[in-house]
Amino acid sequence: MAKKPKIGMYWASSCGGCEIALVNLHERILDIDANFDFAFCPCLLDTKKKDIDAMPDGDIAITFFNGAIRNEENKEMAQLLRKKSGVLIAFGSCSSEGCIPALSNLHSMEETLKTVYLENPTIDNPACIIPRPETDMPEGKLHIPAFFDRVKTLRDVVDVDYSIPGCPPEPHQIWNVVDLVIQGGPLPPKGSVIGAGSSAVCDECERKKEDKKIKRFYRTYEIVPDSEKCLLEQGIVCMGIATRDGCGALCPKVNMPCTGCYGTPEGVFDQGAKMVAALGSVLDLGNTKSLSEDEIERRIDKLIGSVPDYAGVFYKYSLAASILKGRSR
Amino acid sequence: MRIGVYLCNCGGNIKDKIDAEKVRAGVLGLPGVGYFKAVDFLCSEGGKDFLAGDLKTERPDRVVIAACTPREHENTFMKILASSGINPYLMQMVNVREQIAWVTEDKAMATEKAARLISAALRRVSLHEPLSKREIDVCPDVLVIGAGPAGLKAALSMAESGRRVSIVEKSPVIGGMPVRYEELFPSMECGPCMLEPVLSEVLHGEHSENIELLTLSEAVGVIGSYGNFTVKIKKRPRYIDAEKCIGCAECIGVCPASAENEFNYGMNERKAIYVPFAGALPNIPSIDETVCLRLKGKECSLCLDACPVEGAIRFDEKEQTIERNAGAVIVATGSGLYDCKKIPNLGYGRLSDVYTGAEFERMLSSNGPTEGNIKTSKGKSPKSVAIMHCVGSLDKNHIEYCSGICCQYAFKFNHLLGKKLPGVRIFHFYKELAVPGKEEFELYAHAKGDPNTTFIRYADITDLKVGSKGGKKAILFKKSAKKSDSVSVDMVVLCPAVVPLPDSAKLGGILGSPADRFGFFEELHGRLDASQSKIKGIYLAGACQSPMDIQSAMTQGMAVSGYVLSGLVHGRKLEISPVCAVVDPEKCSGCRVCVSVCPYKAISYDPEKETAAVNDVLCQGCGTCVAACPSGAIKGNHFTTEEIMAEIEGILR
Numbered sequence: 008m009a010k011k012p013k014i015g016m017y018w019a020s021s022c023g024g025c026e027i028a029l030v031n032l033h034e035r036i037l038d039i040d041a042n043f044d045f046a047f048c049p050c051l052l053d054t055k056k057k058d059i060d061a062m063p064d065g066d067i068a069i070t071f072f073n074g075a076i077r078n079e080e081n082k083e084m085a086q087l088l089r090k091k092s093g094v095l096i097a098f099g100s101c102s103s104e105g106c107i108p109a110l111s112n113l114h115s116m117e118e119t120l121k122t123v124y125l126e127n128p129t130i131d132n133p134a135c136i137i138p139r140p141e142t143d144m145p146e147g148k149l150h151i152p153a154f155f156d157r158v159k160t161l162r163d164v165v166d167v168d169y170s171i172p173g174c175p176p177e178p179h180q181i182w183n184v185v186d187l188v189i190q191g192g193p194l195p196p197k198g199s200v201i202g203a204g205s206s207a208v209c210d211e212c213e214r215k216k217e218d219k220k221i222k223r224f225y226r227t228y229e230i231v232p233d234s235e236k237c238l239l240e241q242g243i244v245c246m247g248i249a250t251r252d253g254c255g256a257l258c259p260k261v262n263m264p265c266t267g268c269y270g271t272p273e274g275v276f277d278q279g280a281k282m283v284a285a286l287g288s289v290l291d292l293g294n295t296k297s298l299s300e301d302e303i304e305r306r307i308d309k310l311i312g313s314v315p316d317y318a319g320v321f322y323k324y325s326l327a328a329s330i331l332k333g334r335s336r
Numbered sequence: 337m338r339i340g341v342y343l344c345n346c347g348g349n350i351k352d353k354i355d356a357e358k359v360r361a362g363v364l365g366l367p368g369v370g371y372f373k374a375v376d377f378l379c380s381e382g383g384k385d386f387l388a389g390d391l392k393t394e395r396p397d398r399v400v401i402a403a404c405t406p407r408e409h410e411n412t413f414m415k416i417l418a419s420s421g422i423n424p425y426l427m428q429m430v431n432v433r434e435q436i437a438w439v440t441e442d443k444a445m446a447t448e449k450a451a452r453l454i455s456a457a458l459r460r461v462s463l464h465e466p467l468s469k470r471e472i473d474v475c476p477d478v479l480v481i482g483a484g485p486a487g488l489k490a491a492l493s494m495a496e497s498g499r500r501v502s503i504v505e506k507s508p509v510i511g512g513m514p515v516r517y518e519e520l521f522p523s524m525e526c527g528p529c530m531l532e533p534v535l536s537e538v539l540h541g542e543h544s545e546n547i548e549l550l551t552l553s554e555a556v557g558v559i560g561s562y563g564n565f566t567v568k569i570k571k572r573p574r575y576i577d578a579e580k581c582i583g584c585a586e587c588i589g590v591c592p593a594s595a596e597n598e599f600n601y602g603m604n605e606r607k608a609i610y611v612p613f614a615g616a617l618p619n620i621p622s623i624d625e626t627v628c629l630r631l632k633g634k635e636c637s638l639c640l641d642a643c644p645v646e647g648a649i650r651f652d653e654k655e656q657t658i659e660r661n662a663g664a665v666i667v668a669t670g671s672g673l674y675d676c677k678k679i680p681n682l683g684y685g686r687l688s689d690v691y692t693g694a695e696f697e698r699m700l701s702s703n704g705p706t707e708g709n710i711k712t713s714k715g716k717s718p719k720s721v722a723i724m725h726c727v728g729s730l731d732k733n734h735i736e737y738c739s740g741i742c743c744q745y746a747f748k749f750n751h752l753l754g755k756k757l758p759g760v761r762i763f764h765f766y767k768e769l770a771v772p773g774k775e776e777f778e779l780y781a782h783a784k785g786d787p788n789t790t791f792i793r794y795a796d797i798t799d800l801k802v803g804s805k806g807g808k809k810a811i812l813f814k815k816s817a818k819k820s821d822s823v824s825v826d827m828v829v830l831c832p833a834v835v836p837l838p839d840s841a842k843l844g845g846i847l848g849s850p851a852d853r854f855g856f857f858e859e860l861h862g863r864l865d866a867s868q869s870k871i872k873g874i875y876l877a878g879a880c881q882s883p884m885d886i887q888s889a890m891t892q893g894m895a896v897s898g899y900v901l902s903g904l905v906h907g908r909k910l911e912i913s914p915v916c917a918v919v920d921p922e923k924c925s926g927c928r929v930c931v932s933v934c935p936y937k938a939i940s941y942d943p944e945k946e947t948a949a950v951n952d953v954l955c956q957g958c959g960t961c962v963a964a965c966p967s968g969a970i971k972g973n974h975f976t977t978e979e980i981m982a983e984i985e986g987i988l989r
Contacts, residue, residue: 206967207927209967216927217928218931218932247925248927272969274968284964284966285964285966287964288930288932289932297853297854
């Protein structure tokens with residue numbers, strides 16, 4: 008029997024949801040096992056880093072790399088797996104675009120550590136210990152991986168072949184990718200986003216869309232939306248218009264707005280900026296022709312002021328991959 | 337890729353600030369640069385010949401020309417590229433004159449800036465795609481909405497040049513407002529008489545076979561765009577066969593049913609079968625189905641019996657919806673007057689003998705409700721009349737602008753009152769006076785010099801209070817901050833602001849032509865293109881665009897004819913610029929964000945394909961939709977996101 012190609016999955020700064028999405032393939036996980044040698048997956052298997060070190064370069068046919076690059080260890084594993092993998096795929100929103108971990112790019116490393124280790128109300132840390140790369144202990148120096156000032160995407164630290172978007176990627180889309188490899192179909196051009204569509208979520212959303220004019224925004228708890236009409240037209244910031252399709256419009260289907268996890272649509276540089284530009288185009292300020300600039304500004308402020316946390320709404324998933332990348336310091 | 341770079345010295349204009357040799361050194365090593373040449377005057381005959389010859393010798397893949405503003409010579413150089421066998425869109429101009437040489441003091445900085453902008457152009461131009469213009473067939477026919485002075489002038493002049501014109505008029509008569517006014521400012525010409533030659537040319541003149549007049553009709557739908565509109569028209573029945581009717585009016589006298597005559601603002605009655613006023617054209621009655629006994633299902637055939645022509649009265653006529661194709665649509669629907677009831681202190685609608693200017697015009701007309709006699713509600717000739725200027729005008733609580741025509745007709749009233757009622761006392765209450773123009777001062781001067789005329793200036797319309805006292809109108813007004821005074825008159829005439837017609841928003845919606853902040857049809861440019869709407873192929877003539885007098889309306893009627901005659905020419909195709917937005921249907925998710933942002937109504941949503949589509953005939957390539965499209969599905973030809981990003985990167989290198 009011919010030797011099966013190796014497949015791997017690694018988690019860097021992530022929540023584990025990507026692994027759950029993989030396991031959500033249910034019985035099809037057996038098809039993966041039938042076609043691949045599942046060589047590395049810290050969440051599911053006992054393979055160690057030293058085992059990877061021992062492999063020849065390029066030995067793993069495909070590695071799904073999930074999680075953002077938050078610290079030195081994440082970067083080291085990314086570099087190692089790049090070397091050992093034929094095809095390295097950024098798997099899920101964190102490794103593709105930074106996702107929620109990257110929202111800490113709005114703060115300095117010091118602020119982040121202080122919040123997490125000292126100010127968080129559930130923390131009891133009377134000695135005010137904050138993790139550092141080196142700590143002197145009676146037994147000697149302790150080393151932990153250095154924490155980066157900014158969360159990076161996988162592409163920021165190594166060469167990436169493809170990315171699969173989603174927080175997490177939908178199982179049927181994971182299967183589409185695996186199946187393409189099993190069927191031996193031609194692989195898409197390097198750099199492509201795979202396991203997703205080429206349009207936006209609205210393409211898969213069956214809600215009725217009209218020409219858009221938004222008079223005010225609502226947070227989801229403030230309104231019971233009509234289940235037939237476009238959520239954005241009802242004033243709920245639904246990111247579907249500026250988010251790649253492929254998920255099946257799951258959130259709008261259950262009356263919740265898309266929050267943008269499938270990331271930047273094909274050909275768009277910056278998801279948040281695109282969303283802001285689009286919303287700016289459809290704000291309904293009423294008849295502004297006789298108004299002073301101050302009055303127009305006041306109306307705009309009032310309208311967009313009802314959107315809480317601009318970065319958290321517009322860049323919830325894509326901040327690390329955006330043009331601004333975070334707050335400058 | 338081999339890019340040719342030309343730097344024009346523009347004599348000393350550019351050379352004095354930008355060192356061509358240093359730019360050459362900075363540019364030559366950049367990716368794609370095939371050669372760099374500095375030329376003295378690239379736009380001169382010699383320069384153009386050089387460029388044409390050089391392009392043929394060098395055969396570059398792309399061209400960068402660093403010279404003046406592209407506003408000045410982009411077209412010049414594009415033509416040279418085209419004649420040299422290079423697609424003209426494979427060129428990028430860098431404005432090193434206006435944006436660098438003329439505004440940068442320091443030579444070294446100017447030179448550095450030029451090199452950076454050329455670097456930007458190089459990165460951009462390497463992404464340029466060859467584009468070509470598209471040509472479409474056009475329909476040279478025209479549809480005019482509104483048969484007032486502006487619409488008729490436009491229709492007539494276009495018909496004279498051989499165009500087929502359809503005029504859509506809502507009322508049963510043509511001529512608009514002035515045919516209802518017996519005498520017109522500034523030279524007291526008779527309105528119907530002055531317009532009669534225009535009206536009869538339209539109806540029976542040499543070129544009238546090119547004109548189709550659709551009265552009692554309204555445009556209810558428009559599809560298509562410049563060059564090829566299809567307009568849906570609802571035509572209400574007149575119940576009279578216009579071909580057969582001889583206009584003898586025998587039918588009118590015998591008609592037993594009547595209603596308020598709206599053409600006289602309800603000041604008298606008309607019959608169910610009627611001509612609104614004597615001399616109205618076309619001279620064919622119409623039947624008001626809401627009043628006619630027979631059309632309401634009762635027994636009556638008095639008009640039929642009286643009519644000397646068999647089959648002229650047609651009770652079987654039905655409302656029709658018809659369609660007309662036209663390359664251009666002219667809106668000439670006119671304007672209305674501000675509702676004086678919104679200023680209750682003036683007593684309009686509450687007190688007798690308080691009239692608007694339009695009502696007073698009808699009273700002055702010999703074919704009006706009083707046959708030209710000025711009478712109070714008690715049937716007496718007034719001994720004193722107050723004329724209120726600026727009613728609602730120049731007032732931030734009502735209408736902010738000055739309508740510009742009211743003072744002139746107010747002084748016309750002054751003249752006519754004096755003529756018809758010698759010795760009558762006249763009071764002009766005014767906020768401001770406006771009588772510009774070479775002829776318009778005379779009526780004003782006449783009023784000023786009239787010993788029976790008094791001018792009283794007020795600060796705010798609320799300072800005037802009109803009440804009823806002993807059968808007269810008592811007008812209380814502020815003389816100063818503390819002192820009030822009053823005058824007593826027999827009649828009050830209000831000169832309200834000229835405002836858009838209530839229906840104009842509806843028509844604007846049908847045509848996709850936006851309204852300005854006051855509700856008038858918005859012009860493309862207030863100074864340069866006041867007769868073009870924001871929508872290509874929809875033109876504006878007369879008071880639907882702004883308050884104006886007959887002279888201006890006629891001039892605009894000619895102006896719109898000019899646009900049509902020069903833009904839509906028999907046998908000539910319409911050239912469509914390739915610099916427009918293009919939707920990628922694969923990427924478009926059908927979210928419809930783009931549809932509402934287009935200022936030219938060039939984007940529509942296709943409900944079958946569930947995607948947006950851009951009409952390149954209407955698209956002006958402004959890029960608003962490209963920026964707004966949240967899924968990157970719209971590409972701005974010649975201004976693609978990639979080209980713009982490359983340009984920015986080239987500057988920031």
